[in-house]
Amino acid sequence: MSKRIDVENLNVYYGDFLAVEDVSMGIDARSVTAFIGPSGCGKSTLLRTLNRMHEVIPGARAEGKVLLDGENLYGPGVDPVLVRSMIGMVFQRPNPFPTMSIRDNVLAGVKLNSKRISRSDADDLVEGSLQGANLWNEVKDRLDKPGSGLSGGQQQRLCIARAIAVKPEVILMDEPCSALDPISTLAIEDLISELKEEYTVVIVTHNMQQASRVSDRTAFFNIQGTGKPGKLIEYGPTAEIFSNPTEKQTEDYVSGRFG
Amino acid sequence: MSTASLRQPTSSPSPAGRRPTLTRNQKPKWLVPVIAVAAVVVGAALAALVGFSTALWAVLAAVVFLVAAPVAVSAVEGRRKGADSLMTYLVYAAFVLAVIPLISVIWTVLANGVPGLNSNLLLTSMNGVTGATDNAAAAGDGPVLGGAYHAIVGTVSITFWATLMSVPIGLLTAIYLVEYSKGGWLGKSITFFVDVMTGIPSIVAGLFAAALFGLLLGPSARFGFVAAVALTVLMIPTVVKNTEEMLKIVPNELREAAYALGVRKWRTILKVVIPTAISGIASGVTLAIARVIGETAPLLVTAGFATAINWNSFSGWMTTLPTFIYYQILTPTSPTNPDPSQQRAWAAALILILIVMLLNLLARLVARAFAPKAAGR
Amino acid sequence: MSTTLTTQESSALAEDAAAGGRAGDSVFAGFSLGAGILILASLAAVALFLFLEALPTFQASAEEITGGAGFWSYIWPMVIGTVIAALIAIVIATPIGVLVALYISHYAPPRIAKPVGYVIDLLAAIPSVIYGAWGTTVLAAALVPFYAWLTANLGFIPLFSGPASQTGKTMLTVGIVLAIMILPIITAMSREIFIQTPKLHEEAALALGATRWEMIRMTVLPFARPGIISSVMLALGRALGETMAVALVLSGGPLTASLVQSGNQTIAAEIALNFPEAYGLRLSELIAAGLILFLITLVVNMIARAIIARYKEFSGAN
Numbered sequence: 001m002s003k004r005i006d007v008e009n010l011n012v013y014y015g016d017f018l019a020v021e022d023v024s025m026g027i028d029a030r031s032v033t034a035f036i037g038p039s040g041c042g043k044s045t046l047l048r049t050l051n052r053m054h055e056v057i058p059g060a061r062a063e064g065k066v067l068l069d070g071e072n073l074y075g076p077g078v079d080p081v082l083v084r085s086m087i088g089m090v091f092q093r094p095n096p097f098p099t100m101s102i103r104d105n106v107l108a109g110v111k112l113n114s115k116r117i118s119r120s121d122a123d124d125l126v127e128g129s130l131q132g133a134n135l136w137n138e139v140k141d142r143l144d145k146p147g148s149g150l151s152g153g154q155q156q157r158l159c160i161a162r163a164i165a166v167k168p169e170v171i172l173m174d175e176p177c178s179a180l181d182p183i184s185t186l187a188i189e190d191l192i193s194e195l196k197e198e199y200t201v202v203i204v205t206h207n208m209q210q211a212s213r214v215s216d217r218t219a220f221f222n223i224q225g226t227g228k229p230g231k232l233i234e235y236g237p238t239a240e241i242f243s244n245p246t247e248k249q250t251e252d253y254v255s256g257r258f259g
Numbered sequence: 260m261s262t263a264s265l266r267q268p269t270s271s272p273s274p275a276g277r278r279p280t281l282t283r284n285q286k287p288k289w290l291v292p293v294i295a296v297a298a299v300v301v302g303a304a305l306a307a308l309v310g311f312s313t314a315l316w317a318v319l320a321a322v323v324f325l326v327a328a329p330v331a332v333s334a335v336e337g338r339r340k341g342a343d344s345l346m347t348y349l350v351y352a353a354f355v356l357a358v359i360p361l362i363s364v365i366w367t368v369l370a371n372g373v374p375g376l377n378s379n380l381l382l383t384s385m386n387g388v389t390g391a392t393d394n395a396a397a398a399g400d401g402p403v404l405g406g407a408y409h410a411i412v413g414t415v416s417i418t419f420w421a422t423l424m425s426v427p428i429g430l431l432t433a434i435y436l437v438e439y440s441k442g443g444w445l446g447k448s449i450t451f452f453v454d455v456m457t458g459i460p461s462i463v464a465g466l467f468a469a470a471l472f473g474l475l476l477g478p479s480a481r482f483g484f485v486a487a488v489a490l491t492v493l494m495i496p497t498v499v500k501n502t503e504e505m506l507k508i509v510p511n512e513l514r515e516a517a518y519a520l521g522v523r524k525w526r527t528i529l530k531v532v533i534p535t536a537i538s539g540i541a542s543g544v545t546l547a548i549a550r551v552i553g554e555t556a557p558l559l560v561t562a563g564f565a566t567a568i569n570w571n572s573f574s575g576w577m578t579t580l581p582t583f584i585y586y587q588i589l590t591p592t593s594p595t596n597p598d599p600s601q602q603r604a605w606a607a608a609l610i611l612i613l614i615v616m617l618l619n620l621l622a623r624l625v626a627r628a629f630a631p632k633a634a635g636r
Numbered sequence: 637m638s639t640t641l642t643t644q645e646s647s648a649l650a651e652d653a654a655a656g657g658r659a660g661d662s663v664f665a666g667f668s669l670g671a672g673i674l675i676l677a678s679l680a681a682v683a684l685f686l687f688l689e690a691l692p693t694f695q696a697s698a699e700e701i702t703g704g705a706g707f708w709s710y711i712w713p714m715v716i717g718t719v720i721a722a723l724i725a726i727v728i729a730t731p732i733g734v735l736v737a738l739y740i741s742h743y744a745p746p747r748i749a750k751p752v753g754y755v756i757d758l759l760a761a762i763p764s765v766i767y768g769a770w771g772t773t774v775l776a777a778a779l780v781p782f783y784a785w786l787t788a789n790l791g792f793i794p795l796f797s798g799p800a801s802q803t804g805k806t807m808l809t810v811g812i813v814l815a816i817m818i819l820p821i822i823t824a825m826s827r828e829i830f831i832q833t834p835k836l837h838e839e840a841a842l843a844l845g846a847t848r849w850e851m852i853r854m855t856v857l858p859f860a861r862p863g864i865i866s867s868v869m870l871a872l873g874r875a876l877g878e879t880m881a882v883a884l885v886l887s888g889g890p891l892t893a894s895l896v897q898s899g900n901q902t903i904a905a906e907i908a909l910n911f912p913e914a915y916g917l918r919l920s921e922l923i924a925a926g927l928i929l930f931l932i933t934l935v936v937n938m939i940a941r942a943i944i945a946r947y948k949e950f951s952g953a954n
Contacts, residue, residue, distance in 0.1 A: 470688070
């Protein structure tokens with residue numbers, strides 16, 4: 001159910017502007033990998049290239065390879081729609097579909113692929129996904145209510161449930177807790193630790209404590225100045241990055257000296 | 260959504276022994292172009308069966324393509340992709356379908372209007388131009404006489420009076436709505452009835468003005484000012500709505516800054532609020548003028564029909580460009596030889612379109628030239 | 637927009653503050669209030685004067701009315717004609733207008749979408765008399781063979797029963813011209829709403845592996861539905877009240893079911909064609925017809941406003 005990702009010599013452009021330069025890294029299956037770095041260093045941009053969501057932004061393009069268990073996402077004839085159904089994404093701000101009920105939100109991705117899912121299968125899937133997102137007990141009595149009526153943290157977990165309902169190989173999270181209060185953040189962090197039993201998780205975060213709490217490996221990105229491309233500075237086991245980094249920049253950043 | 264990355268040359272053969280999953284069920288690149296060519300051929304064949312014409316050919320080819328291409332995509336890539344491609348082709352087809360008549364309208368006006376655009380048209384009226392003159396012109400015994408000068412004069416004077424009445428009323432009402440009535444019942448009902456006014460058919464506005472002056476001055480009261488009243492009714496809601504929008508986006512901090520200096524409210528509005536919003540207001544007024552300048556129906560029932568130049572909006576019948584076009588097409592000056600009338604009508608239509616386009620362009624330039632930087636869209 | 641006053645402005649204003657008297661405030665407030673009331677009064681006047689001038693028609697005996705069978709049997713066929721013309725226009729223009737709006741908002745590349753949007757705005761500004769002139773000289777003639785084909789092949793349907801008009805100046809042509817006229821309205825309003833669809837929701841759909849159309853169906857259309865409906869209702873109001881396109885294009889006559897023969901008439905065109913020569917009771921009749929038209933469009937517009945108002949509450953809740 002989960003696959004590894006290998007990024008090889010990836011450059012990401014916005015029009016003529018090189019936003020991320022020459023990134024190569026391997027992301028293990030069933031692990032949590034955190035991307036950290038100052039604002040504008042290209043970590044969110046890189047995350048989006050992992051399921052080709054950057055193509056939604058006009059002018060954005062990627063050069064290089066992203067291999068999902070050895071298969072290049074950017075190979076000829078690859079369908080971005082298929083890529084996205086294998087690599088799910090959770091966004092910075094919770095975004096449940098406002099016109100759909102909680103149940104329909106969870107099923108939204110599934111219904112795309114199999115129109116005729118039996119009622120009992122659907123019920124099982126909704127329960128399983130919501131339990132997987134630690135939300136079932138809170139919403140089981142109001143599955144037919146709109147998803148927008150939930151609290152921010154619950155909405156974000158609903159979005160995670162929606163993402164895991166399509167049974168992806170990888171889940172990408174773009175600062176999933178930045179719009180949430182501390183208690184909801186804790187709930188999401190617990191969930192992330194559980195998700196890695198089954199999925200490959202990649203998370204972008206501004207919060208270094210969060211990165212050290214949830215991730216197995218950490219990648220630190222930096223830019224040399226405005227207008228310069230973001231680069232991967234250091235990538236290694238989280239404990240090493242935070243306690244014993246090899247690069248001076250990383251040490252400055254994780255010790256809070258800048259950024 | 261960029262597809263640039265699809266065309267990248269990077270190719271990575273999947274590792275041996277693994278079934279490629281990301282590239283399964285991809286349609287070959289040639290599929291859709293081949294269907295397009297086939298649709299054109301089949302369309303031609305079908306059109307030949309019914310009786311060939313280019314328009315029929317195009318329609319049939321499009322229909323064949325719209326059916327065949329999604330079905331083929333659906334067969335190769337699955338139902339979802341089929342639906343997606345069907346909608347994509349439908350969207351493009353709708354765009355083409357919408358553009359054809361619009362191009363035809365503009366082309367017709369240009370092709371028919373340019374030949375008649377001469378000094379006669381611009382500088383003479385229809386005074387003294389009779390069926391006989393047109394018959395002579397059609398027979399080749401002289402130029403097409405007569406023009407739209409009187410109509411241009413009428414358009415300018417009636418629009419002038421309408422603007423003169425509607426702009427102050429519209430501006431003041433918008434100021435009342437934004438600055439004075441803070442959600443009061445009067446403000447609410449004014450907003451509601453301004454909305455209602457937006458929906459008044461233009462001919463009903465004309466009838467209103469005719470009925471009003473009919474009661475005041477007798478049933479045959481028709482002159483330029485009556486038409487101006489009708490146009491005012493049509494113009495006010497546009498001016499109010501637009502000015503209201505523009506005043507609303509003036510930040511409250513500005514007003515508070517002025518109040519904090521002890522400036523009276525009316526001076527704050529005149530010296531701070533309106534200058535800040537003036538570009539938007541001016542461009543809105545220009546658009547409102549552009550809208551009413553093309554109105555025909557209210558003028559038919561209020562201004563009468565004149566062939567001579569009349570600068571006086573308060574007495575005597577008046578013709579404007581739209582009514583000139585209307586009468587020249589519907590009742591040609593010479594019923595046996597309508598061509599000279601048609602020529603004058605299309606040339607007048609060209610002038611009218613040019614005026615409207617220029618006003619629209621002007622509105623855009625005004626909005627851009629004075630636009631506050633941060634409020635740019 | 638700068639939110640600070642320059643010192644120059646401030647000092648000028650402060651000087652004014654002393655000079656500008658209290659009277660200025662009340663006079664200005666009075667003027668703006670007066671303008672608002674004037675609008676209310678003039679709308680009341682529209683209704684009142686139309687009603688007063690129309691009154692003789694309602695009091696006249698049936699034989700005096702055109703047609704000799706009373707006002708309602710005079711106006712009824714034209715009400716039907718007005719509605720038919722507007723309905724044809726809506727049926728044609730709604731799907732095309734919405735699809736073109738989608739083209740601009742979600743399909744066309746940005747450098748094409750912008751000028752296309754601008755052109756659509758300009759087209760909405762073309763005076764209706766020009767659409768009418770085009771309809772009667774170009775479109776009507778072009779549609780004659782199509783109508784002949786319709787009567788030959790679909791003539792068993794009453795709507796297309798023959799013999800087809802030889803000039804093409806029929807109800808269907810009117811409907812098509814009206815459709816072309818209201819298309820820019822529907823497109824411009826729908827596009828405004830389509831581009832307001834929250835990016836968050838669109839991305840959520842795409843990230844689930846939705847195709848472009850599935851994304852539109854999941855996020856854009858539910859978000860924009862009330863807006864589409866109200867744009868269609870406003871366009872309907874415009875089509876109902878449109879005069880020139882009908883007056884120029886239609887070769888009018890009594891009510892018939894067939895859309896490809898000459899015949900039928902709309903209220904607005906009836907007024908425009910007959911008003912210049914009308915006097916006495918005939919004048920009153922036409923004004924009464926205008927009153928009916930006013931009421932019809934009023935109802936349609938009220939419904940549109942109600943939908944917009946409900947939509948505002950709805951979007952506020954989210």
